[in-house]
Amino acid sequence: MRAAHTVEQVRAAEAALLATLPEGTLMRRAAAGLAGTCVRLLDRVYGARVVLLVGSGDNGGDALYAGGMLARRGARVDALLLAPDRAHAAGLAWARAAGVRALDAVDPDRPGLAGLLGRADLVLDGIVGIGGRGALRPTAAALLARVSGAMVVAVDVPSGVDADTGEVAGAAVRADVTVTFGTHKPGLLIDPGAAHAGVVHLVDIGLGPHLPEPNPTVLQLDDVARLLPTPSGESDKYSRGVLGVAAGSPRYPGAAVLVVGAAVRGGVGAVRCTGPAAVLGPVLAAHPEALATQAPPAEAGRVQAWVVGPGLDTDPDAEARFASVLGAEVPVLVDADGLTLLARSAPGTRPAPALLTPHAGEAVRLFAAAGVEVTRERIEAARLEHARRLAALYRCVVLLKGSTTVIAAPDGRARVNPTGTPRLATAGSGDVLSGLAGALLAAGLDALDAGSVAAWLHGLAARTLPGPVTAPDLVRALPGVWADVTGT
Incomplete structure (x- = not known):
C-alpha cells in the first residue's frame, strides 16, 4: 500500500x-x-x-x-x-x-x-x-x-x-x-x-x-488481490453473498441492466433485482441468472447489501422504493437518483447508508441538504477535504468520483484511487461502478474496502480496453481484470 x-x-x-x-x-x-x-x-x-x-x-x-x-x-x-x-x-x-x-x-x-x-x-x-x-x-x-x-x-x-x-x-x-x-x-x-x-x-x-x-493511502495490486473475496470448497450462492438491486425505471431500464451486469461479475453468489416489469424484462434478457421480483425491496428476500439509485427516477414510486431500501438492516450503496432523494432530507433523519458515490455536482446537493454551501469548483479543487467532510456529515463512507476518485470514511481515513482514467467519462460508467462496489459489500468487504477495490478494478478495466470505452465494455472486461489481479 x-x-x-x-x-x-x-x-x-x-x-x-x-x-x-x-x-x-x-x-x-x-x-x-x-x-x-x-x-x-x-x-x-x-x-x-x-x-x-x-x-x-x-x-x-x-x-x-x-x-x-x-x-x-x-x-x-x-x-x-x-x-x-x-x-x-x-x-x-x-x-x-x-x-x-x-x-x-x-x-x-x-x-x-x-x-x-x-x-x-x-x-x-x-x-x-x-x-x-x-x-x-x-x-x-x-x-x-x-x-x-x-x-x-x-x-x-x-x-x-x-x-x-x-x-x-x-x-x-x-x-x-x-x-x-x-x-x-x-x-x-x-x-x-x-x-x-x-x-x-x-x-x-x-x-x-x-x-x-x-492517511490517505493508495491501494496497490497486492492489496487488491488480498481483499477480493475468494469462494471456498464449502461456499454456496448464499454464503458468497446476495446483493439486492433497486435500480432502473421505465424511463431508464438500462441502468439496472448495467448494475446487475457488474454485480454478477463482482464476487457475489446471487443478485436480486426489484422493480417494475419494464425494468425486470431487460434485466432478465441480459442476465437470466438474476433473481427478479416486482415486490417492494423490503419483501424481496434475503440480501447482504443493497444498491439503490441508478436510473431510479425521483417520482413517488422511486421514493417508496428508496425508503424501503434505506430502512434495511444491511449495508446500502446510494448512487445517482438515490443521492437526489437522500438530499431531500437532512442527514440524521434516516438510517445511515454504508456508501455514497457522488460526483462533485451531486456532492453539492448533499452538502446543501446538510446546510453547507459549497461550489462544484471548490469541491474539485480540494477533493480530499470535501470527501472527508461529506463522510462525517452523513456518517458513512463517501466515494467522490472525478479525475481523482477519493474514498473517505467518517473517521477521517481516506484512500486515493490510482487507476482512474478519462476513458471512464462515458454514460453508464457510474452504474457499473455501483454494481461492482455493491457486490463487494454483499460479499463481506467493509464500505471503505469495497469502494476502494471497486474503483481500482473499474479504472483498470477501462485502461485495458481498446478504442472508445462503453459501459457494457466495462462489464465484459471485469472477469479478465479480476483474473489478472488474482492470477486465477
Missing part, C-alpha cells in the same frame, strides 16, 4: 531523524536521490545543460546540492537565485565549489536568463518547499514561462501545488517528474496537484520509523 503523510507529519519525522544525524546529512541524502534521478533522466550527463530554479527554503538547498553533484559529473549547471540574500548558504557554497554558476534572478528580464532556460536540457524546480501555499510569485512564473523543451523535475512537490491537498491556486510548476522525499504527500496523488506532478519518484531518506500511520 502506498503511503502519504501531511506536511506537519513529515516535519515532525524530519525533526526526530535530524536529532540522530550529523548536520547536513539528511539534505545530502535527499540531494543524492534527486541527482540520481536526474542522471537517469538525462541522455548524457557530461555536457548536459541544467538550470536550477532556487528559492529561499530547504528545497532550494536540495536543488543546489543536487546541482553540485551533477556539475561534478560534467554537467553545465546554472543556479538562478530568486532570493539571493536568503538562499541556502551551505548548499550555495557547496554548489559553487563544485562548479555551479549562481546568478541573481530577482529580475526575470535580466539579460541571458531567457537563453539559459530556453537551451536547458533539464530544469530543477527548487522554488518553494512542501510548506508553500498559494500561487507562484510573478518572478518565478515569468522564469518558468521561458522554459522551452527542457525536462522539468520538481523537488519534493511542484512549486505552487499545496502538498497537503493538491490545490493549485494559480500559477504553478508543471513537472515531468517529481522527486519526493521520505513519503508521498497527499497533494501529489490528488488532482489538480497530481496533474502537475507528472511521474512521482519516491526517495527513501530514512523517515519511516518516525512517521505515523499513513
Whole structure:
C-alpha cells in the first residue's frame, strides 16, 4: 500500500531523524536521490545543460546540492537565485565549489536568463518547499514561462501545488517528474496537484520509523488481490453473498441492466433485482441468472447489501422504493437518483447508508441538504477535504468520483484511487461502478474496502480496453481484470 503523510507529519519525522544525524546529512541524502534521478533522466550527463530554479527554503538547498553533484559529473549547471540574500548558504557554497554558476534572478528580464532556460536540457524546480501555499510569485512564473523543451523535475512537490491537498491556486510548476522525499504527500496523488506532478519518484531518506500511520493511502495490486473475496470448497450462492438491486425505471431500464451486469461479475453468489416489469424484462434478457421480483425491496428476500439509485427516477414510486431500501438492516450503496432523494432530507433523519458515490455536482446537493454551501469548483479543487467532510456529515463512507476518485470514511481515513482514467467519462460508467462496489459489500468487504477495490478494478478495466470505452465494455472486461489481479 502506498503511503502519504501531511506536511506537519513529515516535519515532525524530519525533526526526530535530524536529532540522530550529523548536520547536513539528511539534505545530502535527499540531494543524492534527486541527482540520481536526474542522471537517469538525462541522455548524457557530461555536457548536459541544467538550470536550477532556487528559492529561499530547504528545497532550494536540495536543488543546489543536487546541482553540485551533477556539475561534478560534467554537467553545465546554472543556479538562478530568486532570493539571493536568503538562499541556502551551505548548499550555495557547496554548489559553487563544485562548479555551479549562481546568478541573481530577482529580475526575470535580466539579460541571458531567457537563453539559459530556453537551451536547458533539464530544469530543477527548487522554488518553494512542501510548506508553500498559494500561487507562484510573478518572478518565478515569468522564469518558468521561458522554459522551452527542457525536462522539468520538481523537488519534493511542484512549486505552487499545496502538498497537503493538491490545490493549485494559480500559477504553478508543471513537472515531468517529481522527486519526493521520505513519503508521498497527499497533494501529489490528488488532482489538480497530481496533474502537475507528472511521474512521482519516491526517495527513501530514512523517515519511516518516525512517521505515523499513513492517511490517505493508495491501494496497490497486492492489496487488491488480498481483499477480493475468494469462494471456498464449502461456499454456496448464499454464503458468497446476495446483493439486492433497486435500480432502473421505465424511463431508464438500462441502468439496472448495467448494475446487475457488474454485480454478477463482482464476487457475489446471487443478485436480486426489484422493480417494475419494464425494468425486470431487460434485466432478465441480459442476465437470466438474476433473481427478479416486482415486490417492494423490503419483501424481496434475503440480501447482504443493497444498491439503490441508478436510473431510479425521483417520482413517488422511486421514493417508496428508496425508503424501503434505506430502512434495511444491511449495508446500502446510494448512487445517482438515490443521492437526489437522500438530499431531500437532512442527514440524521434516516438510517445511515454504508456508501455514497457522488460526483462533485451531486456532492453539492448533499452538502446543501446538510446546510453547507459549497461550489462544484471548490469541491474539485480540494477533493480530499470535501470527501472527508461529506463522510462525517452523513456518517458513512463517501466515494467522490472525478479525475481523482477519493474514498473517505467518517473517521477521517481516506484512500486515493490510482487507476482512474478519462476513458471512464462515458454514460453508464457510474452504474457499473455501483454494481461492482455493491457486490463487494454483499460479499463481506467493509464500505471503505469495497469502494476502494471497486474503483481500482473499474479504472483498470477501462485502461485495458481498446478504442472508445462503453459501459457494457466495462462489464465484459471485469472477469479478465479480476483474473489478472488474482492470477486465477
